[in-house]
Amino acid sequence: MGNLPPNDDSASAVALLGGVFDPPHQGHIDIGLSALQLEAVAEVIWIPCARIPHHKSAPVAPAEARLQMVERICSEIDGFTVDDLEFHREGPSYTVDTVRTLSQRLDDKPLLWIVGADNADKIAQWKSAEELWQMAIPVVAPRPGVETGTSENPALVREDFPYIDDGRWQHFLHWQLPPVSGEISSSEIRSLLARAEEPRSAISEHPGIPAILKEFLIQGGWYHTSSD
Secondary structure, three states, rough: OOOOOOOOOOOOOEEEEEEEOOOOOOHHHHHHHHOOOOOOEEEEEEEOOOOOOOOOOOOOOHHHHHHHHHHHHHHHOOOOOEEEEEEEOOOOOOOOHHHHHHHHOOOOEEEEEEEEEEHHOOHHOOOHHHHHHHOOOOEEEEEOOOOOOOOOOOOOOOOOOOOOOOOHHHHHHHHHOOOOOOOOHHHHHHHHHHHOOOHHHHHHHHOOOOOOHHHHHHHHHHOOOOOO
16 A cells, blocks of 8 residues: 555655745745645655656756755755755656656655645546555645635545545645745746846745745746846
């Protein structure tokens, strides 16, 4: 059945935070920190996506720059690490391939795949979903101010996962992330910087851009075309 969470929080689980990170921002950091609040989770592995599936829009920043941004963030926070395994694979990056590799590497630990609330209703149809969710437990990062995992706001819907048994479903329900306080998106940051007359000021003043990335973004210039 793959990696199962323990009946209590005595075993060490690994939370996996995958994404394009174009750019990574404080919201990503807060979600990772919320995973570290779970007693069983001692490590959050950030997994930048090198090449996304062809039907999605290409990232603005190059893959290597996005990896470097994630590395900068993780270098500052205990419990955060980076895995660049998707940079060593040809073709687009699919979650099932990444989790398969990590499941083999970390076969004695439960794997938790953090999913944004805006994608929670789609994960049951991801590529090779039946295999994927037997290897990893999907853990939804709730929107700010919304407590998921309740009857009023279910994070996941049982009927969407007919290929898992009831025992596995209980493992899904076992793991819940505490809500985060702010709502930030990479698309909002990209849009702001694309239209900013003074990108340096916009980057310096934006509360969602981590301090360690501000100068890197200014020098990179991926998200703006003008200079001040």
